[in-house]
Amino acid sequence: MSGARTGLPLIGGVLLGVAITFLLSPPPDESPAFCPASRVPEFVDNSEHWVVVQEKTPQSPPSDAKQTPQVVRARFAATELGIRERILVLVWAETGRLAVALNGTLARHVSRVVALADSARLDVEMSLLPSVIPFKSNGLHAHTHILNAVFNYTLQENYDWFLLMKESTYINPFALERMISKMSWHHKLILGVPDALNTGRCILDGGILLSNPSMQMLIQQRHVCNNMLAATEENGLEMCIHAATNVTCRREFEGLEYNFWRVSGTDAPHEALQRWSLESPTLNSSLAVGNILSTADASALHDHFIRVEVDRVDVEIASLEVEIEGMGDDLPDGPSWPVGTRPYSKPPNRYQAPVWEFFTATEIFKNEPNQNVRPLEGSDKEDIDEVIQEAKRRIEVEELNTSIEFVRVSGGYRIWDAGRGMDYMVDLVYRDAHTEETIERRIHLARIIEQTSLVNTVPYVKEDADLTIVVPIAEEIEVLPARRLLARQARLCVGAAEESRHTRVVVAVSARVEAKSVTYIQNDLEELKKRCKRSALDASLLSVSSDNPSSLHAAEALDEAIDHFGPQSMFLLLSPYADIQKELLDRARINTIKKFQVFLPIPFMEFHPTISGMDLKDGEKIDDEGWRQSALSKLKDPAPPTRTKPLIVQKEHGRFDPLDFSVVCIYGSDYMEVRPRLTNGKRIDIGSAFLNMPGGVHVLRAIEPALRIRYHRQECDADLEEDDLSRCIQSRRENLAAKDQLARLVFNKE
Known part of the structure; x- marks a missing residue:
């Protein structure tokens, strides 16, 4: 009974649901039942322009395959292109007394001077040299340390010529430059003074000049010098060079001779130098002078060879002048005056013809649009007075045998040529003392541009520096022009692109300007900042508490601006x-x-x-x-x-x-x-x-x-x-x- 009581509601619910389903569902179709044909689906082909990329699986190279070598680029272009300096001078400083003097006389004429000295003998003065390489003996020969230093610093790779010398040897830099400039460094060459025994070695007292191939061979074969026995350290270096390079010392090559002068006797060079140059003319053509004893000797020798070089240049100039005078008639422009200088510049047209300035002893007529004549004074007077005196002296030299008296300056002309200099034509009036006849002479003088140099220390500048524009206003009458300047600046800063550089406008107002005008200027500055927002422009107003005139107020305005923005800024002071x-x-x-x-x-x-x-x-x-x-x-x-x-x-x-x-x-x-x-x-x-x-x-x-x-x-x-x-x-x-x-x-x- 209990089971029937539980199952009856469940069965009744199921039957009720089935009945409701039949009542609500549509009646069945009376047509014969059949299966409709299925619709074939349509596909859109989008692969017409597709590209099939098939990636291959990367395979590791075999272990015995050679890797492709990478190109090692040099750090400097000169190294990659093989550009070297001209000459390196290696000074063996035994005592260090003369190395400093030698550096002062030779360093400015050669590429580099390197002093090599035992660290135990270095003093304070020698340690201050720009290029000094100390070494410790440690029981080894000095030439071993010298060659190892050249190898360690790779000096053999950077120079065409190498000069090994002692500090007691003076080198004539002018003769050295002429010799190495006329010889080719590609040959295996060692120049110097052969020893007396004719063993093929060069003596170190006269200096030893090696080409780059010879130095390369010396550095590569320097190990043959490790067990070399010699009486002195100098002989050890001489024997090492000859044994490692297997090159015989030569005194002459391609018509150039390595001249050497040895100081002998008890006379000091700085005392007997003048007498030696007169007794033996070969001293003046020497490349090296050996066995000097003091810094005074080195200075005296350097001064002597400078005078010899100046005399040689004067002789060459005189010979060139004679040669140019001889061929002057064959030149297109004819002979030039002074000899060897460029002629007057030819005007390209009649509108650009050069203008001569006329002058007298008291006045000068310059080429100015608003002034015809000016009094001759200042630098113009000093210039023309000197020219007149030189003209009188030259005429009196030419008229030495005649009795003429100077009367006056008739006039003169001068013209400036940027490529030639200043030229003058002076007309002088003389009187013959015997006949009282007036004589006029015209002489042409010139101040030729002789000493020119390139300015190589100009810093590199760009247009991206920050700028502070300072506009001082000292009087009430300057307010309106200053406001117009601010309005002009507002129109200039309007642009489509933003600027990275910073511009600042500062108006410095004095105490004499009315408060109402100061308010107007302040409003103009605010409007300026709004319009110039994209141009990184700033504007500010400064008050200068002074009652000075316009000129001094400008200086005080600049002082105030520098105090506010620092002395490292750039300031442009503008008139209102x-x-x-x-x-x-x-x-x-x-x-x-x-x-x-x-x-x-x-x-x-x-x-x-x-x-x-x-x-x-x-x-x-x-x-x-x-x-x-x-x-x-x-x-x-x-x-x-x-x-x-x-x-x-x-x-x-x-x-x-x-x-x-x-x-x-x-x-x-x-x-x-x-x-x-x-x-x-x-x-x-x-x-x-x-x-x-x-x-x-x-x-x-x-x-x-x-x-x-x-x-x-x-x-x-x-x-x-x-x-x-x-x-x-x-x-x-x-x-x-x-x-x-x-x-x-x-x-x-x-």
Whole structure:
């Protein structure tokens, strides 16, 4: 009963589920049953452009296969190309007394001098030599240590010639250079003084000159010298060289002779050198002098051979002059004067013809657009006075047998040629003492460029240096020009590409500027930073608490900027009236070199806008009477003039003023060195303080079209230094307008 009670609900539930399934399912189809045909699936073939890549299993090479050798590149190009130095001098310093003197006389004429000395005999003076190799004897011969040192330092690979010598031997560097320059180092060659026994060895007292193949053989076969017995260390080295190389010592090769002079007797060379040179002319042609005793002997011999070399060069020059004079008529340009110098440069066309400057004893007529004649003074007077004296001396030498008296200088001309020098033609007037007849003589003189050298110490500079632009504002009248400069800078810094170099604009305002104007400048600087965000430009305002005029305020502004940003930065001091292009900043960066060069560009100074016609409106003419009266009144008006036309670098709009030093680019550390010079007297600008700058710092002046200075009234204080005052007056007068414009204003004519 219990089982039926449990199974009945389960069976009832199953039956109920089956009944509901039959009721809800659709009726069966009456059509005959069949299996529909299965649909063939369609496949898309995308393997038409496939490329089958079958990777092969890498196989390890057999153990006996040879590996491909790798190319070992040399560390230096000279090593890979086989380029060697000319000669190496190996000095065996037995005592060390003369090695220092020998290094001072010989080292500057040869590639390298190496001193080899026993470490037990090294003193303080000898240890300071740039190339000294010490060794310890340890019971071995000295030549063993010398050859091992050459091998250990691989000196045999780097030189064409080798000279082994003692410290008591003096070498004539001029004769040595002439000999090795005319001989080929490819031969197995040993030059020197053969010994008296004719054994094929060279004596060390006279020096032993070995070619590179001979030295290579000596180093490779140096082991044959280990058990060599000799009476002295010198004989051991001589025997070692002969035995290892198997090359006989020679005194002459290809017509060149190895001359040797041995000092004998009791006379010291520095005392008897003059007498020896007169008694035996072979001394002057000697390559080596042996057995010197002191440093005084070495110095005296070196001075003597320098004089001999100078005399030899003078003789060669005289012979060349005779030869050139003989063939001068066959040259295309004819004989040159002075002999051997280039002739006058031929102008390429009639527009580039050279201009001669005419001068008298008191005046000089230079090739300047705004000035015809200037008084002869300063360096020009010293130059011309010296030329006149030389002309008088030469004429008096030529007219030695005649009685003539100098009367006056009629005139003269001079011209500068960058490849030749300065040439002069001087006309002198003489009077015959007997006949009272006037005689005119013209003489041609020249200052030829003789001593030229390449500047090989200029540092390498790039245009990626950070730059700080300093704009000083000393007066209220300079606020508006400075704001225009900031607006110009905002237009220049707008660019698509970002810059990695940093530019900073600093405006230094004095206490005389009103607070309202300072607020305007501060707003302009904030706007400048927003617009130049992509150009890595920063802007800041500095307050300079001083009541100084414009020139001294500029120096104090630069002092304040250096205190804020450090002396290692580059500073470009600009006038508030400046109008710049972007090229100026690039040239300032590349032309300013720390501790070497200061950049002082020559700006384009704008003429007065009214006189030059830059304020004319459309339809106005420059020759109207109303314009003339207006222009004359505006010249007396202290208000800044207005302009309606853009400033363009043209001769009608302005001029390049070489007397203006208001713009300067310099490193702060270089400026601090000349800062004391600005306190010695009142200066018109700080740029002039860098002229004749001590410490070997160059001053670069060049015309800069990207730097333009707007016209402004220039005040010349009477308390300025004399040179600055005269320069200020001259600059103010010439920057007013061109001469034709002033003439049109005064005379009212075109």
